[in-house]
Amino acid sequence: MIARDAELEWLNSLLDGVRAGTPATAVVGGEAGIGKSRLMSEFIAGLGPDVRLILGQCVDLGDVAAPYAPVKGALRQLVAQVGAERALEAVGPGRAALIALLPELAASDAVTPGEIVVTPGGAGSGQLHEAVAVLLETLSQDLPIVLVIEDLHWADAATLALLRFLLRSLGSSRLLMLLTYRTDDVTRGHPLRLFLSEAERDRWVERRELERLNETEVRALVGTLIEDEAPSDRVLEAVFRRSDGVPFFVEELVGIDGCRDEGFVPGTLRDLLLARYERLSDEAQELLRLLSTGGVRVPHALLAAVYRRSDEELETAAREAVTYGVLVIDGDDYAFRHALVREAILADLLPGERARFHARYAEAYEAQAAAGGRRLAAEISYHWLGARDPVRAFPATIQAMREARAAVAYATSSQLGERALELWDTVPDAERIAGMTKLELMGRTASQLRHAGEGERSLAMVKLALAECPRTDPQYARLLRDKALYLANVGRGGSIEILEESLAAITDDDSDDLRATVMTGLAGRLMIEARIDEAVEMADAAYELASSLEFDRYASVAMNISAVSRASRGEVERALDDMERARELAHGDGAALLRYWVNASDLRHLVGDFPEAVRLAEEGLARARAQGVERSSGVILASNAVDPLFALGEWERADALIERALALDPPGPVRTYLERAKLWALVWRGDAEHAAALFRQVRPAMAPVMQVEMQTRLAVGRVAVEIALAVGDLSQAWRDGRSVLHETVLPLAGYAEPLLWALARVIAAVRADPARVSEAEAAEILAAEPEVRALIDRLSFWPTHALWRAFVEAEFDPTDAAWRVAAEQARADTAPRFLRPYALLRLGEALLEAGERQAARDALQEAFDGAVEGGVTAIQTRTARVAMQAGLALDGATHRDTEQGATGVAGTDDPADAVAELTARERQVLDLIAEGLSNRQIGERLYISGKTASVHVSAILRKLGASSRTEAVYLARATR
Template sequence: MRAVVSPALVGRQADLDALHDAYADSITGSSRAVLVGGEAGIGKTRLVDEFLRALPEQAIVLRGQSVDLDRDAPPFAPILSALRSLAQEVGEQALFDASGPAADALALLLPDLSLSASMTEGPIRGSAERLYDAVAELLENVAAVRPVVLVIEDLHWVDQASLGLLRFLIRVIEDSRLLIVLTFRSDELGRGSAMRAWLPELDRNRRVTRLELARLDRRQVREMATAILDGTPDEDELAQVYLRTDGVPFFVEELVCCSGVQSLDGFPDTLRDILLARYDQLADTTQRMLRLIAAGGVRVEHELLIAVCDESPDAIDAAASEAIAASVLVVDDTAYAFRHALVREAIHDQLLPGERVRFHTRYAQALLDQSGAGAADATAVSYHWMAAHNVREAFIASIAAYQQARSAYAHATSANMGERAIELWDQVPDAAQLAGRSKVAMLGDTSYVLRNAGESERAIALIDEAIAQCDPSDVQVYALLLRNKASYLANIGQTGSIELLREALLVLEGEPRSVLRANVLGELAARLMLLARFDEAIEMADGAFVEATAVDNRPRMSVASNIRGFSRLAGGDVEAGLADLALAGELAVGNDSARLRYWVNQSDALHLIGRYEEAVRTAEEGAERARQRGVERTSGAVLLSNVVSPLYALGQTARADEMLDRALELDAPIGFSANLRRLKVQSVLWSGDRPLAERLLRDWRGSLRLQQRMDSQCMLGVALVSGELALARGDTAEAWQHASVLIDPEHRSFPAYDLPLIALAARVVAVARTTGVALPDASGEPSPPDELERAVRSAFSLAERWPTASGYSAIVDAELGGPRGTGTDVALWERAVSVVRAAVAPAQLAPYAGFRLAEALANAGDRAGARTWAQTAREWAEAIGLGLIVDSVTELERRVGSISGDHRGDTPDDAGSLENLLTERERQVLDLIAHGLSNGKIAEQLFISPKTASVHVSNILRKTGATTRTEAAYLAHNTSH
């Protein structure tokens, strides 16, 4: 055996340059991430090693390795390794000082550090996001002194907690001297892989570079073989190497380094044989030790190896030395690691059944002995007991791992361990005693953790099992399970929450007053409020307030007053609603959960009644508290949408767009992100990019449709943007399909959200009158436009007292004004412009009204006035980034014609050019002829009389020499091509 690898890095110069470029960018204060993917053996680690070797001494290199223990990877394993290295580099005190106010959360993650115990003595305000903040601040502060390169390898094995933290770091750390390098096997990302789901987000991030390492071609294999052999290889042997390795560098190295390369008969037959070629030539004792190490993972600490191995230390050293000399093992700080994970996997497959049981038993016991039962890495212990088929010990370790991971906010790992304990439950006679809870409680607790891990569907499956096994006479437990299932359903946009909450109330009927009953009543009120069933919501909220008062629970009193207040306000009793919301704010003091709910509804209420600046301030305060508390992806996402909405209403489009994109990156569950998605579609449409808006709505329609069934705000908001999109593409019938939810007999009045939809419906009716498109009534039968107008005005009458109604009232009157009710009355549009400029109205209404006034003036023949108002509308629209109106103004100006457009001479500069032969207006008429429009329709499009249109057509026929309109259209088509 040759104990060498290729001294040259072959075929990777461009990739190496990309890493160095990323580092160069990072040290300027612009953080970067590089994702290195490729199949097993392709050379990811070798590339990273070469890169790190060339870094200046100033750089701090932190390295972490994901653990290959099937689904049992300890939470934050690769991150912990990197942070411990950082503690050694800068000192423990500096480490915790740099992590900021969340140092106690970091101490929970690193309990083995000497300073951690003193930091975790008292109560800790914790959450995953708080821990994420601590790590982010730590890296930013350290990188302010020296550049930091964080390398995490083998992300295909990574635990969900580490993945969530890495995702957070890459998203939030922008201006820091930090480079994050991640490696993963791209051929091991299955359909359900979290890493696979993360890749599209990384690809969209401008600060992330993705490298996909390719196999070597024949020339590069020759170059590698020459470097290894320090001479020219035999061409026949080289052909066999290339054929059997297919250009995978690790296999090339192994095959070229094998003994017997001088004879083709000596080549291993399979890739497995290549992987085991070095192993097979080692002494029996060394092979046995390698099998023992393989049972421990890709990396095993020296002290742990001594604890599990029954050989003497000298024998271990001798065996390790032989394995290292043969390039099977490498020394990694205080541990032994396989030179490549593929070798470890191949050797692990050599374990005999008896060896598997013995070796994994030794590892489990040694881990417990070294750290003590309370401090051991319980997930690794559980893995080894499971591999050793020791059900009882695996159960005990799984319960411990469940608790450990939950304390560290590693929800996915905690849920995995909880589910394992449930699977083993019936095989352990005293399971309830060992677990310290009943099976029903374990099912309920694990379902809650699954919900926190973002696995609501699995959470529902588990809680269904808990409900099925729970004795209904155990009233408190049974009612709580029903209440929790209602919450899980709501999170994923599924119906059924109201029925479950009503059932929970029946279960609690006759029971003493309780916080649980107040909670159920409050949540039922909230569900009814979202469906705009405001009277029922107020009734339930009253009951919740009475119940919470009886048990002296101020947070539940706050929530009840909060929901009652918003329901009163949304139903039209604005002053009473605001008073209730103010009371909710007072009662919420000292309880973050209640305060967040207050901030959500208070900011939403202020926005809906037109107090936009107050709404922004209130929502921003709540969003910051949500971030601090670690609920940025839930309550925080809703509060961010409550910042964005009034910013758009104020015309602060750039700021709103930036905040909206940041909020969407949180990837919040649909129950919390629906409004963000709807706002994104609307903002893209307003910007003028209709195709992108169409695509976004198409991509999100399924999830939004789920939320619409249980959220009236979502339903009306999506109907509005869908109708606007349909109208923008000229589909009047579809636009009415969305807007007509207003005249559905089952529609419940929600004035704040009805008003913009009423304005859209009025516009659609006017367009239908102009184009002759038949629109259906509530029963689906075609209905005369006058009847539909009455229905629209009836809907408005229910909302006319809303604080922002005056602007929409003027718009609706103008949309339906004019002799034929098609929105052509100049005076009404002049009034609309005046009202929306003076009243409390979203900033987008003024440019729109100005544009429509310009259209009305053009229709009335006042082309000069039309041009003036078109320019005004353009300026207003450009000031707030309303590209949709800018584009409409541009089209209107084209149709009206420029000031000098009709006074051009008829003498062409080039008689052979149709462009020069016709005036600008005649070219516009010819284009409409080519689209098959009659003289009357041409007149409508260009705001001219039919007689003038006829004159233009005659001039076109004369100048082009065409004898018919069809021939002129043919000339226009050929000229445009």
């Protein structure tokens, strides 16, 4: 191997890190023939017995590859190494999902006879992803695992989704993933492009592309391939010129006549690739043409089944192809020495020959499937299509769609559904063969598209189905329901009207189950859009219907929606009781319980019961973990724990939940909730500039969720106002918050009151200094005070109303008496902990204004101590600054508090104490700051993103009370 020492050393260094407990992924790209597989082979050859090696090979099956093909191959090797019993034990709650992926496990001795291991369609993609992650994570604790997946450009969408999940979720594993792909096959629009761009943002992922060899390296490679007399300089120059430095082409050129003279050089690339093939006998060439139709590698048993000659003739032809270096033997498989050779031979097939060979493979796969082999419908469909036989391709495509759905490969299932729809009109009696109508197939395909994250395409598919569906067809109401659901998924309005139309379209002959699901869905949308009275009425009706049908899941969900809606109009005690009734009705149903924990924890937070909100969210998270969906559905519950933790002053614990959940790439709404919480924490912990920069990045992605969810609209609006206030942009603060005054329905009190307080702060700031905004804006803002007062009075039914009303009144009339009332209200257990230091700060300012300096100092001292204890850096900094400007000395405050603030170490002048508070990672970052490295360079050195490095730098400056990177280094060195 020439000129790849650096890459080989890189892979070995990653493996050393994995052995030490740091997971890593190497993505190796390059053009065809550049040496990706050779690099992998060389690395694998050097592995010792202290690691487990598992290999996956992507298969070229055209536009729709078999779902999870490379992952299944690798996991089967892993199961063979550790045994089925150990694998099922290691995967824990993901047992059923793993068996759905590898059905042969159901027949193993590790599965008790009669045990229900797979509920058809019961395992979601989140459960399957979680199962694979847990399996790899658990077994990697025994021995580090090296997972190699080659030719990622042929990977199916399900495999890419699983790999994307593994990249983000295996932070505590000892796993090295090696992924290779061919750069020249990843054209514009190729699904791998998005995967690669996302992977590069993950801190454990490194990507490199192999370069072509230079002339010196080509000469060295030729020297390793020819043992006798070295070729002339003219021949070497010809080899370099024709190969363009691609190692595989060099090997092919040398392999022709031993590179004895320059006259051998083929005129075209096709001639070069076929040079060895064309020297073979007719029988060997025929075998290679047949083999090329089956793929880059074909098992011997399959090749024997499609070969029409005797076994002796097959072996003779295969031996000749191996001798001439066209084929290699890999276990029980015949494989082309390079995919480019296979592609050249495949392109040389005659049309009739190609169709005939495809038909042989299709028949052979059908025979294997009939004999109880593995799921092969995708391969059968592909080959019958290649044989130009749509009638035989159609049932295989339908079966492949079902198999992909059973393996929760939604993207593949939807692609196969679209293929079946294309074939529908060419197949006689398609409805009977498919076992469903065309409309049903369209509906199922749309559903699979939605599950695959293809929101717009799912919506387009269901619209096509509705256009073909007569209004009198029973499917019409169901399709309308689906359209409403898909509209909501892509962040568009209109779901309520469509659900109402769906409900009206359900006839007395239709299923009451359908009616119950539509009514429950409609109640949920009414709740989300804050049409509360209508939501209660519809949810109660849905509950009555679901109860009469003993449809417990929907009875629980309907009761849940009714409870949340009743709480929103002030019936809090009944809501809390009804929420517990919803839990009882769930009877252990995972989906219904998830809805319970999500809404129950949120409701407890909004009424100020923060410890119970955290308990419920963590209880739900524990259940998600037990069900094997901690890394997927569990992130929703993790996000629900964040706000009550902030309210309790447990910033670090909340930060850890946010960072872990964001790293798992949650769906859009959950990401919005987490980003919003992260921004809010940055503001109150004194990093408003960072919050403003981050908000500019994430705001466009938040907009669709805000459009359809009032609670998100209000919560993000509040954060936007507070960010603008913190950076001094009063105009932006007003624009971001004023819409709450113009909602068409009464806004949700638990979210609206904190936003109204933020708006009151804007109005107060403009009254104090009107010149900070334009004259017209000042007039508009000051004129809004009565509207703010009127709206908060309309929300007086909410349990925490007295608290927020006191703060709004104090902003409008900032007397010491008003701020004493606010500070007293903030003593309540239902008040977030950061509010009392803020109220005391404002009380101190009011007392200074009144000339009561000693009372002011007492209030400011209490505010400062409370801010330090509660980690509210923004209040700590502002309090110290107010005291300094007034000439008041606060115990524990330093000059650094007035500039930067210090979380956890405020109140001490000793830099050694501050340095002692740095985490191990922050000390590493500080050492690299001392070397003069930028955030990006720090990230590269520590295998983290530049953004993460920036967060660590900000934390170091805050903890040390330093105003610059240079001062931070100076303070740290002063302690040594």
